[in-house]
Amino acid sequence: MTPLHFADRLSDAVRRCGNAICLGIDPRWESLPRQFRAIAGEPTLAQVADAFAAFSIRVLELARGKVPVVKPQAAFFEGCGPDGMRALQTVLRTATEMGYQTILDAKRGDIASTATAYADAAFAGTPIGGKPLPVWNADSLTVNPYLGRDAIEPFIQTARASQRGLFILVRTSNPGAGMFQDLDVDGVPLYRHVGEAVAKWADESLGSCGYGDLGAVVGATHPTELAELRRLLPRVWFLVPGYGSQGGAAADVAPAFDSQGLGAVINSSRGLTFPYKPDDPAWESAITQAIDRMIADLANR
Numbered sequence: 378m379t380p381l382h383f384a385d386r387l388s389d390a391v392r393r394c395g396n397a398i399c400l401g402i403d404p405r406w407e408s409l410p411r412q413f414r415a416i417a418g419e420p421t422l423a424q425v426a427d428a429f430a431a432f433s434i435r436v437l438e439l440a441r442g443k444v445p446v447v448k449p450q451a452a453f454f455e456g457c458g459p460d461g462m463r464a465l466q467t468v469l470r471t472a473t474e475m476g477y478q479t480i481l482d483a484k485r486g487d488i489a490s491t492a493t494a495y496a497d498a499a500f501a502g503t504p505i506g507g508k509p510l511p512v513w514n515a516d517s518l519t520v521n522p523y524l525g526r527d528a529i530e531p532f533i534q535t536a537r538a539s540q541r542g543l544f545i546l547v548r549t550s551n552p553g554a555g556m557f558q559d560l561d562v563d564g565v566p567l568y569r570h571v572g573e574a575v576a577k578w579a580d581e582s583l584g585s586c587g588y589g590d591l592g593a594v595v596g597a598t599h600p601t602e603l604a605e606l607r608r609l610l611p612r613v614w615f616l617v618p619g620y621g622s623q624g625g626a627a628a629d630v631a632p633a634f635d636s637q638g639l640g641a642v643i644n645s646s647r648g649l650t651f652p653y654k655p656d657d658p659a660w661e662s663a664i665t666q667a668i669d670r671m672i673a674d675l676a677n678r
């Protein structure tokens with residue numbers, strides 16, 4: 378991992394690929410191409426984990442050099458137990474070796490003393506006898522800010538010490554996002570308070586590209602709020618999920634970008650990794666075409 382500021386690494390990766398796609402890796406057994414499910418008898422969790430790793434690595438190979446960022450979602454790997462955790466580690470390591478920027482999507486958040494353990498595992502490694510032993514070694518991590526600055530602090534400090542970044546939930550993509558995030562607090566919706574706090578914290582460490590090392594998660598499915606947050610948070614990089622399978626379109630995500638095409642990565646998970654029926658032998662070309670379509674779609678936004 379190069380010792381550049383996180384936002385500068387992200388900017389370089391987006392510039393190099395010429396697009397701002399985040400390839401979401403959310404493996405689901407029923408959706409895997411048939412060749413990965415060819416197991417005699419009932420599959421065990423260990424076999425499912427192996428299939429998830431093999432499929433994810435093949436997807437990484439197909440998107441290599443085309444797409445700048447990958448985001449494995451920990452839940453699907455955790456669903457396979459300890460072998461799934463090993464598979465997640467293999468996927469993250471392979472992605473880094475292939476030159477991707479990685480986002481570990483685990484939506485962490487806890488009191489500071491526990492957050493420290495999560496943060497160490499996510500970035501530089503768990504300190505044992507004073508020596509960090511690498512675990513996830515991700516470039517960035519998704520976190521939930523609900524517990525407040527003291528609970529986010531270990532994530533910020535640990536990320537900064539090793540030139541990594543965070544994506545902090547601000548306005549999520551799910552249909553019920555507004556239930557709490559839109560609550561009026563002193564005349565302003567709660568998500569704006571969160572967004573403004575993230576902007577303030579991000580300003581503490583700006584890269585030479587002009588963006589901070591703390592980003593915001595803002596859903597593609599709420600384009601009005603996305604455009605509003607872009608205006609309010611000009612130096613915060615956005616992770617924008619909700620494009621494709623959740624209904625977000627290129628026009629919806631267009632306001633997330635600055636004039637140079639930086640400032641946002643647009644995630645698609647199912648739309649890029651499962652654009653075929655599980656028995657379709659041409660699944661690899663379906664993935665390649667889905668990536669090419671998304672590149673063209675975002676370019677024409």
Ligand SMILES: O=C(O)c1cc(=O)[nH]c(=O)n1[C@@H]1O[C@H](COP(=O)(O)O)[C@@H](O)[C@H]1O
Pocket residue numbers: 401403450482519548549550551594595596618619620621622623644645646647648
């Ligand atoms: O943090 C995220 O990545 C995230 C935040 C959010 O508000 N909405 C959201 O869908 N996500 C994640 O983005 C991915 C979306 O997957 P697809 O709907 O298949 O593209 C999933 O891994 C979600 O967990």
